[in-house]
Amino acid sequence: MTGTYEPWDAQRATEIIAEYRSVEGPTVVILHALQHVFGYVPEPAIPMIASALNLSRAEVHGVFTFYHDFRKEPAGRHVLKLCRAEACQSAGGNALAARAEAKLGVSIGNTTADERVTLEPVYCLGLCATAPSAMLDGRVVGRLDEARLDALVAEAQR
């Protein structure tokens, strides 16, 4: 939930970067740490990382944009990830994904207008033996059917 994240604070970001700058291969570790605290990686953080690690802004931007996980703006209050990979497809995941889109009024990859729910695809949660599966704000849910999906969507909308 974005509600639990801290608002952007350059001083706080400087401390986070300092904490991890001397680990081996720090860039991805720092991006994760920043997103963990702020819920996304605000634009001003990129040059700060670059300067701390003696990299170019382009290099850090390149790393930041390569990975699906990193956000350049905050997500909705809740993030609902639906597994869209083959095992969940085989177990009826396509119809459930379409149902979630219809219920929320957004297509996968977007946030509802009231900024309550971000609906995202995930390519495999490793819950393929209890497919179809989803993750709501870090909580995993398997054996989805229409009723369980509807309950999940309703919970996300609260």
Add this chain to the structure above:
Amino acid sequence: MTTRIFVSRDAGAVAVGADEVARALTQAAAKKGASIEIVRTGSRGLYWLEPMVEVATSKGRVAFGPVTEADAVSVLDAMLADGSHALRLGVAEEIPWLKRQTRLTFARCGVVDPRSVEDYKAHGGYKGLARALTLGTAGILDDVTKSGLRGRGGAGFPTGIKWKTVADASADQKYVVCNADEGDSGTFADRMIMEGDPFVLIEGMTIAAICVGATRGYIYIRSEYPHAIEAMNAAIAAAKRAGYLGAKVAGSAHAFELEVRVGAGAYVCGEETAMLDSLEGKRGMVRAKPPLPALKGLFGKPSVVNNVLSFSAVPFILDRGGQAYADFGMGRSRGTMPIQLAGNIKHAGLFEVAFGVTLGELVDDIGGGTRSGRPVRAVQVGGPLGAYFPRALFDTPFDYEAFAAKDGLIGHGGIVVFDDTVDMAKQARFAMEFCAIESCGKCTPCRVGSTRGVEVIDRIIANTNRAANTTLLQDLCNTMKFGSLCALGGFTPYPVMSALTHFPEDFGAPPRLQAAE
């Protein structure tokens, strides 16, 4: 007397209510004034029975499942009275689905408390390391080579040869890196081991480190696996406290530090060189080989890079000797493979068995056919880059070479079952689309070919110059297969071509004739 009850904390069990069941059992016991201890284990891998709950008895652990919150009171009563219950499954180890497996790597998974080094040791853990410390480099290499173990991530490269290359290299720093970026749909064995028996992975990596002379190790776990990340971090901390990691491993002169690194949602980072770049903090771009990671791996240093299951097979091999492992299997595929039955299948779960079992046995007999009850039409073996097999190929034995001979691959051992409602042209399109989304972009056949592939399949589906476009798709697949830098672009043709070859009717062509092969 305190009754010991075991409830899985595996993400697959938690996803279907294991936490709620554990809570309800605690409440039910409090209400009755019964003294119980709930141990949160990993999963045995019988997922259609999860949440599966076990109770320690004089006959062994008696299982119940699938248990819901509402069943807690009656199940607890049956446990305390050793009475009958509709969900009672009998002694867990005697459940036929579990009993017919050969659990070498997964022997402890679902049995032990994954947070406890002591429990691991009480179940035979760290015996392999103890023997490894007496053997030294040459002795360890001898056992690993003799075991015939091949990389369980999918490539199937002999582990002994890889380790020898690193051991023979001289450098001021060497690394042991575990690829836990288990991104293939239909696979969850790495996740299960990390959540259910994390010390077996730590022990396997420690043996590798001692063998090759490495002092640092990383486990690269995908961010989609928060439970596995938590379990590995807790296990590493526990192993450190117990003296199994750190400056003096198990009191020896060997130092080994181990750390978890978290991926960030890029499928291609499951490719070993992309993973190394990601670990270095870069974009996960695939490297050209040579140089081999064994010689120039992480930060340019000699590195052992293996999958979770490869490392996790090693403690058994060092404990019992290479021959004991090689006694299982067929041909050049030695030992056991933890096979993952997934998707639309009745008995979904983890089935560890010696190589040689046929695809048909796995799907129809062990898996029990589809969960939907409709006929099985296709199975995809080996993840998003694996081929779709029709029933006609169900006699194929599970073996690296046998699958390769049928233009398929066993990959990481995942089998996803589809019933007769599947549209194979759509699955072929999805394979290309997935490749386009996940391509690292370094080589043209993958970066451009995958996008063109989606377009060509769309034209075939729309019946625009169907014959010419089908030929074009085959040509494109050849270019990707032989021209791509890594398995992402190189193997995407497997699902596409297998769908086209075995299910031509879904692409608007007449059903295939045997002679067309």
